[in-house]
Amino acid sequence: MNSSGIVVATFERSGTHLMLDFLRLNFHQCRLRRWPGEYLENSYIDLDRIGYKSAWPASIDWTKKQFKKAELPAIKTHTTPCLELFNTRESRDFAETLIAHSKIIHMIRDPRPTLASYQLLIEGKASKTPTDFHEFLFSPHAGTNESPVEKWCRHYDSWSSRKDVFHCKYEDVLADPQGVSQDLRQFIGLADTHNKGILPPKISSRWQRRWMRLTQIYPKSTAILGRGKDGCEKPLNWREFVSDELDEKLRVSLQERCEKIGYKL
Numbered sequence: 001m002n003s004s005g006i007v008v009a010t011f012e013r014s015g016t017h018l019m020l021d022f023l024r025l026n027f028h029q030c031r032l033r034r035w036p037g038e039y040l041e042n043s044y045i046d047l048d049r050i051g052y053k054s055a056w057p058a059s060i061d062w063t064k065k066q067f068k069k070a071e072l073p074a075i076k077t078h079t080t081p082c083l084e085l086f087n088t089r090e091s092r093d094f095a096e097t098l099i100a101h102s103k104i105i106h107m108i109r110d111p112r113p114t115l116a117s118y119q120l121l122i123e124g125k126a127s128k129t130p131t132d133f134h135e136f137l138f139s140p141h142a143g144t145n146e147s148p149v150e151k152w153c154r155h156y157d158s159w160s161s162r163k164d165v166f167h168c169k170y171e172d173v174l175a176d177p178q179g180v181s182q183d184l185r186q187f188i189g190l191a192d193t194h195n196k197g198i199l200p201p202k203i204s205s206r207w208q209r210r211w212m213r214l215t216q217i218y219p220k221s222t223a224i225l226g227r228g229k230d231g232c233e234k235p236l237n238w239r240e241f242v243s244d245e246l247d248e249k250l251r252v253s254l255q256e257r258c259e260k261i262g263y264k265l
Helices: 016-026 060-069 089-100 111-123 130-138 148-160 170-175 177-188 206-215 244-261
Strands: 006-010 074-077 103-108 165-169
Touching: 006 016, 016 074, 016 103, 016 170, 016 177, 060 089, 103 148, 103 177, 111 130, 111 148, 111 244, 130 148, 130 244, 148 165, 148 244, 165 170, 165 177, 170 177
Parallel strands: 006 074, 006 103, 103 165
Antiparallel strands: none
C-alpha cells in the first residue's frame, strides 16, 4: 500500500480524539471528507476496525477507500507495535505496512485519570468503593492474564522505546496548543492551516454531536461521550479512591515510567 497517514497510537482514554481532532483542525491535509449525516467516526480512519476485537468491524477494502478522502488522513489505533489486535495475516500485513509508511504520534496521559476512565469504559459503571477500584487496577480482566496497570505499562513501553515516534502528552496539548502545533508541523513536514494551535471544542451533549453530524462536512470534534452504560456517566475521581496501600502499589508499578514522562506520583 502506497498510502500513508498520521497514526495516533494511544492507550484507551489517553486523549485519542483530542489529538485526532487537533490534527484535523490544524492540518487540512489530515481531514477526511465526509457528507453531512455520515457518522462522525468517518472523519478519521480507525485502524482497529479491521481487528478481531472491534465491535464495529470494517473490511480492509473499505478502509483502503477511506484513504482517498484525505491527503494525509488521521488514523486511530490502540494497538502496540506487536499488532496484537490483528489476528489474520491479511489484517496484520495491512496494519504493519500502514504503520511503516506513516508518521506516528504516541499520545500519553497521566495513567491515574486514564485508568479511572478506562475502568468506566470496561465495566460500564464507575467503581463505588476504593476496594473495587483497587481490585480492578491490579486484577486480570477480559480473559487476559494482565491487569489494567500491567496493560498500560506494556502499551507505554512498546511505543516509548521507538525513536521514530512523536511522543506527546495530553496535558501539553491543552496547556500549550500553539507550541504542540509548531512541533507537529516540523515532525509531519506540513504547514498548518492557521498556525494557532486550535483546540477542538468540548462536547457536553449528544445533541451537539448530532448537530455536527448533520450539518458539518469537517466536524470540529469527534469526541465520544458515551463511556458508561447510561451513556453519560463520569469516571470516578481517582484522588478520592487512592488509599495508602493503593498509592504505594501505584508508585511501585508506575513511578519509573512517570518520572520519564514528567508526572509526579
